[in-house]
Amino acid sequence: MSLYSRIIGTGGFLPESVLTNRDIEDIIDTSDEWIRGRTGIRKRHVVRDGESCSELAEFASRRALEAAGLEPAEIDLIVVATTTPDQIFPSTACLLQRRLDIRGCCAFDVQAVCAGFVYALGVADQFIRAGSARRALVVGAETMSRLLDWQDRATAVLFGDGAGAVVLEADRNPGIISSHLHADGSYVDLLQVPGGIGGDRNEDHYLEMKGNEVFKMSVTTLCRIVDETLKANGMQKSDIDWLVPHQANIRIIRATARKLDLPMDRVVVTVDEHANTSAASIPLAFDVAVRDGRIRRGETVLMEGFGAGFTWGSVLLEY
Ligand code: COA
Numbered sequence: 001m002s003l004y005s006r007i008i009g010t011g012g013f014l015p016e017s018v019l020t021n022r023d024i025e026d027i028i029d030t031s032d033e034w035i036r037g038r039t040g041i042r043k044r045h046v047v048r049d050g051e052s053c054s055e056l057a058e059f060a061s062r063r064a065l066e067a068a069g070l071e072p073a074e075i076d077l078i079v080v081a082t083t084t085p086d087q088i089f090p091s092t093a094c095l096l097q098r099r100l101d102i103r104g105c106c107a108f109d110v111q112a113v114c115a116g117f118v119y120a121l122g123v124a125d126q127f128i129r130a131g132s133a134r135r136a137l138v139v140g141a142e143t144m145s146r147l148l149d150w151q152d153r154a155t156a157v158l159f160g161d162g163a164g165a166v167v168l169e170a171d172r173n174p175g176i177i178s179s180h181l182h183a184d185g186s187y188v189d190l191l192q193v194p195g196g197i198g199g200d201r202n203e204d205h206y207l208e209m210k211g212n213e214v215f216k217m218s219v220t221t222l223c224r225i226v227d228e229t230l231k232a233n234g235m236q237k238s239d240i241d242w243l244v245p246h247q248a249n250i251r252i253i254r255a256t257a258r259k260l261d262l263p264m265d266r267v268v269v270t271v272d273e274h275a276n277t278s279a280a281s282i283p284l285a286f287d288v289a290v291r292d293g294r295i296r297r298g299e300t301v302l303m304e305g306f307g308a309g310f311t312w313g314s315v316l317l318e319y
Contacts, residue, residue: 004175005128005136007319009068009167012287013059014045014274021157028153035157040250044160044275046145052086054095056163057141060283061100064165070135072100075167077133078107079124081116081279083308084143085109088197092141106133112183113191114246114307116140116279121166121303121315122179128170139165140279147193149206158248159207160275164283174318177300180228181313190214191308218252218306223259225304229314237261242295246305247271247281256304268294278307295319 020043021032035041047056057080065072080093087095093107106127112119117140127133141163148156168176190213195204222245230237237260245253247270257267268289270281277284282303289295297319304314 001172003129003131003170004173005125005168006171006173006175007166007317008169009064009066009070010165010283010287010290011060011063011065011067012162012164012284013056013063014162014284015047015051015056017046017048018043019046024157027150028156030153030157039158040271041157041275042272045162047143047161051143053082053084053141053143054086054092054099056143056161057092057096057139057165058099060141060163060165061096061137061139064137064167068167068169070167072102075102075135075137076105077124077127077136078102078105079110079120079136079138081110081112081120081140082142083111083113083116083278084146096139112279112307112311113309114248114276114278114281115305115309115311115313116307117164117282118179118303118305118313118315119181119311120279121176122181122313124168125176125179128168134170136168137165138168139163140281140283142278142280144276144278147205147207152206154211155207155209158276160277162274162277162280162284164280164287166283166286176315176317178229178232179313179315180225180232183309183311185309187217187310190217215249215252217310218248219255221310221312222252222256222304222306225312225314226256226259226302229302229316233316239300240302241266241299242289242301243267244282244286244289244301244303246307247274247285248276248306260302290319
């Protein structure tokens with residue numbers, strides 16, 4: 001009989017400090033009206049000095065473990081999706097492992113930017129299906145505010161910080177039904193942080209984006225991934241109970257919902273409250289909707305994400 005990965009616990013964590021659109025008006029030439037109209041964002045949480053990505057990941061993970069009724073030591077795989085690791089190495093997954101005092105299990109990071117969480121979930125699912133892990137902690141954690149040029153109004157208004165986590169357990173019942181992961185590296189120039197470890201490039205350690213082109217690509221690509229996911233499973237649009245999309249822009253989210261003929265009350269939206277938290281946005285949104293009782297056991301959920309690279313993907317699951 002097949003093995004599936006079931007989500008048995010969810011958790012989320014947002015740093016305490018909040019930056020509203022009005023607060024940003026004091027920093028750069030922008031307006032609450034422009035930001036809300038173009039993106040749907042009203043506010044975002046941002047880390048303070050001393051707060052770290054692995055710390056956000058730890059708090060979200062502890063909440064997910066508590067919801068699952070598990071001790072950290074019962075986890076045998078840790079996958080962290082992040083673009084903003086605390087250090088170049090060790091991985092944030094290892095730093096998280098130390099914080100949770102888990103020893104010996106496989107732990108690694110996945111770097112697929114805003115598609116990071118669907119990548120991490122897809123990879124962890126493969127481990128579980130193959131029998132290589134029984135209980136996996138899958139985390140999306142980001143401190144995107146540290147990659148922003150706070151003088152660049154085209155990008156500074158869009159992002160926020162936070163972490164979300166799920167605990168997966170091997171089960172004979174679904175579970176994750178399928179995952180679909182893609183990348184096309186020819187679009188690097190449209191969305192990137194150019195700086196790396198090759199030489200003195202500190203001035204390039206800010207996020208750069210051609211927003212308009214990213215917008216168009218993300219709408220068409222996400223509509224394609226919806227078709228691919230439904231077709232692969234012989235499902236109809238009406239089989240989907242909930243869409244939990246990456247939270248980049250309410251206009252992109254609405255376009256994907258239209259593609260699925262889903263009314264917006266079947267779409268989990270947190271972009272207004274959290275802004276774009278990159279790899280953290282899907283697990284944060286999922287956690288919100290599980291905890292407030294919207295998403296119930298047995299319902300079918302489609303998660304989809306799109307990010308720099310470009311990377312994109314979906315995970316279809318029965319909760
Ligand atoms: N406040 C006020 N005005 C702003 C602004 C801001 N924060 N940022 C840009 N503008 C101005 C521009 O200067 C431009 O002015 P101009 O017409 O006088 O030249 C005007 O608004 C339109 O700029 P444009 O970049 O064409 O806006 P847009 O409609 O494409 O919206 C985004 C910009 C970023 C909101 C939109 O392109 C977007 O959401 N893109 C996708 C981003 C994304 O999701 N990235 C992450 C993917 S994971």
